[in-house]
Amino acid sequence: EIYRASTTAPVNIAVIKYWGKRDPKLNLPTNSSLSVTLSQNDLRTHTTASCSASYPAEDSLLLNGKPQDVSGARTQACFRELRALRKEVEAKDSNAPKLSELPLKIVSENNFPTAAGLASSAAGFAALVRAIANLYELPADPTELSRIARQGSGSACRSLFGGYVGWEQGSEADGSDSKAFEVAPASHWPNMRAVILVVSAAKKDVSSTSGMQTTVATSSLFASRASETVPRRMKEMQDAIKNKDFETFAKVTMMDSNSFHATCLDTYPPIFYLNDVSRAAIKMVEQINNAAGKIIAAYTFDAGPNAVIYYLEENEKAVAGVFKTLLANKEGWSSERGAAVEGNYE
Numbered sequence: 347e348i349y350r351a352s353t354t355a356p357v358n359i360a361v362i363k364y365w366g367k368r369d370p371k372l373n374l375p376t377n378s379s380l381s382v383t384l385s386q387n388d389l390r391t392h393t394t395a396s397c398s399a400s401y402p403a404e405d406s407l408l409l410n411g412k413p414q415d416v417s418g419a420r421t422q423a424c425f426r427e428l429r430a431l432r433k434e435v436e437a438k439d440s441n442a443p444k445l446s447e448l449p450l451k452i453v454s455e456n457n458f459p460t461a462a463g464l465a466s467s468a469a470g471f472a473a474l475v476r477a478i479a480n481l482y483e484l485p486a487d488p489t490e491l492s493r494i495a496r497q498g499s500g501s502a503c504r505s506l507f508g509g510y511v512g513w514e515q516g517s518e519a520d521g522s523d524s525k526a527f528e529v530a531p532a533s534h535w536p537n538m539r540a541v542i543l544v545v546s547a548a549k550k551d552v553s554s555t556s557g558m559q560t561t562v563a564t565s566s567l568f569a570s571r572a573s574e575t576v577p578r579r580m581k582e583m584q585d586a587i588k589n590k591d592f593e594t595f596a597k598v599t600m601m602d603s604n605s606f607h608a609t610c611l612d613t614y615p616p617i618f619y620l621n622d623v624s625r626a627a628i629k630m631v632e633q634i635n636n637a638a639g640k641i642i643a644a645y646t647f648d649a650g651p652n653a654v655i656y657y658l659e660e661n662e663k664a665v666a667g668v669f670k671t672l673l674a675n676k677e678g679w680s681s682e683r684g685a686a687v688e689g690n691y692e
């Protein structure tokens with residue numbers, strides 16, 4: 347007999363960045379963060395979790411058809427927590443099959459480039475955790491699942507909700523209060539749009555995990571970012587979202603991206619995620635905003651050169667249109683898929 351469950355989880359892009367851990371084992375952050383969830387039509391991970399006594403004894407994970415190592419501490423932490431919760435179900439109900447004792451087979455598919463700084467680990471761990479929770483018939487409270495997904499990858503905790511999602515840093519040593527919360531559902535601000543400029547689909551050279559550790563250890567800008575700048579902006583951002591105040595949303599988004607990349611540059615040895623094309627995209631957004639006489643576009647960059655541009659639907663032509671025209675006119679820059687514009691710039 348094979349037991350099986352499937353789910354999808356969306357990609358989220360932080361507008362207030364998570365960068366720094368106070369506990370690298372539990373993925374407990376040094377500051378709270380906030381993200382916008384991208385439409386699942388465009389970017390998502392689809393995951394099927396199954397278990398069976400007929401499977402080989404080792405748990406396994408296939409991502410886009412390739413076997414992945416599941417022996418890492420992060421994946422193991424997710425499996426262990428979910429099995430413990432399943433054991434509670436089995437202890438309460440003697441008829442419940444002992445799924446916690448069966449090997450797991452996880453099959454995941456991303457519809458976007460893996461490790462291109464497109465938050466693939468976020469959607470990946472969120473989908474993995476929810477698929478197993480569904481398989482184990484655990485209560486699917488996204489906040490509770492977010493605490494488990496966080497241990498897989500910090501940013502994954504924000505992919506268990508849709509729309510505008512916060513991650514409360516928490517203060518407990520065991521991480522029990524470090525979890526995601528909904529700021530507003532996507533329907534609250536339905537005309538929000540994002541376009542992604544894929545500057546490079548190559549794997550990033552400095553992983554976020556190791557990059558943020560080096561920043562915490564060496565950057566002198568980092569402390570004030572974590573203790574002053576981000577707490578203030580978390581509040582500003584939540585108010586901007588509640589009031590659907592795009593100009594404030596956009597300004598805080600751009601300034602937080604700049605602040606994060608400044609701490610990267612202030613890391614020793616320095617970390618460069620932005621490249622010349624990224625900087626050209628920043629200039630382009632500035633020109634778009636200057637031409638409009640107000641802020642109608644915002645850029646943000648994660649641990650890679652790809653730009654995510656936020657704008658409102660009514661400004662589609664003035665924002666995404668400009669980027670799409672640019673892409674269309676440049677040789678070798680390619681296809682468009684939903685909200686994502688892909689261009690092979692390198």
Ligand code: DP6
Binds near residue numbers: 373498555556
């Ligand atoms: C720049 O969540 O990938 O995208 O917890 O080590 O897996 P780990 O890090 P990860 O870091 C994401 C960093 C970021 C900002 C963000 O998403 O908030």
